[in-house]
Amino acid sequence: MRPIILNGHERALTQIKFNRDGDLLFSTAKDHVVCAWFSANGERLGTYHGHQGALWTVDIDPTSTILATGAADNTIRLWEVRTGRLLKTWDFPTAVKRVEFNEDGNLLLAVTEQRMGYLGTVVAFNINSDVDGPQEDEPIFKITFDESKATVAAWSYLTKFIVTAHEDGSVATWDAKDGSFIQRVQAHEQDMLITDMQMAADRTYFITACRDKTAKVIDVNTLQVLKTYVTDTPLNTAAITPLKEFVVLGGGQAASEVTTTSQRQGKFEARFYHKIFEEEIGRVKGHFGPLNTIAVHPAGTGYASGGEDGYVRIHFFDKAYFDFKYEVERFQPQEVQTTA
Secondary structure, eight states: OOOEEEOOOSSOEEEEEEOTTSSEEEEEETTSOEEEEETTTOOEEEEEOOOOSOEEEEEEOTTSOEEEEEETTSEEEEEETTTOOEEEEEEOSSOEEEEEEOTTSSEEEEEEOOBTTBOOEEEEEEOOSOTTSOOOSSOSEEEEOSSSOEEEEEEOGGGOEEEEEETTSEEEEEETTTOOEEEEEEOSSTTOOEEEEEEOTTSSEEEEEETTSEEEEEETTTOOEEEEEEOSSOEEEEEEOSSSSEEEEEEOOOGGGSSOOOHHHHTOOEEEEETTTOOEEEEEOOOSSOEEEEEEOTTSSEEEEEETTSOEEEEEOOHHHHHOOOHHHHOOOOOOOOOO
16 A cells, blocks of 8 residues: 655644545644645645644534634634634633534534643534534533543434543543433543544444553443454554454554664554454554554545654555455355255
8 A cells, every 4th residue: 555645744643534525634733733635645725724732633524514623722613614714713721632523513522621720521512504604602511520531522323422531541421412421431441541532433332542552442322342452552543444344553652652763663553453353454554653643534445644753644445455354254154055
């Protein structure tokens, strides 16, 4: 797989996101700029300027009309995708670490940081899909964390739950109508920070990446851990692929944590695991630093990764990827014909 390398950021990548059609890719980094790219050829469509701090998060609504970003300048900003026009700014007392639209694009959640005496929160806003219409100033509800702060959050199927993942390795669900608590489960090792959480296409299960060197697939309704993928490096990101039964994991130790900074020692590779059998099936090298974020193309035809090195790499899978099957998967039971 020959990658398309996107060089539009001056600092480490924090999040990348495909739009629903997969023809656009959006990237945020610690350099105050949001970039939009054509995913097919890596051409830059444009940039969105306005944030005054490192950008942490980006998401795009289902119609590719509105873009949401969150940053260390303590704001969420809504943008019109086509023109780059700023539609709305929400101010918070601390940094915004994650934003995500629900399936319909009419709600937006945000995770705010715990800092300077302020508790971490998750807030939910109504979103007006009309770019010329007003946006509400106040959230519908706010979830405040007295104990372990949430690091990431996501909407479940049919906007039924908000799922949060925490710095103590636990995951929890909340009612998406009013933010009331439902349940919490210790999914990862105690006090191991969950760095990423991404939903499957149907949003009935999700994958977490954790500093305890594992990724886990978890059921939305019960929070039961269904699968565990064990690696030898702290993980920053994990994604589920459509079409094939694979998951993609990324991480790596920062240069300050290893005695040598070669690619091999730092373990800066995207790792592919079989979703069902939990076995590693391949790695893709290329980044010169830890992988901070991975996004899979909605059609399952490729994936993109963003690293500490400031580059985004887009890979489109070749034929061997789609042909790969385990022995069990190749076996097709024959129909047995009986004669009366």
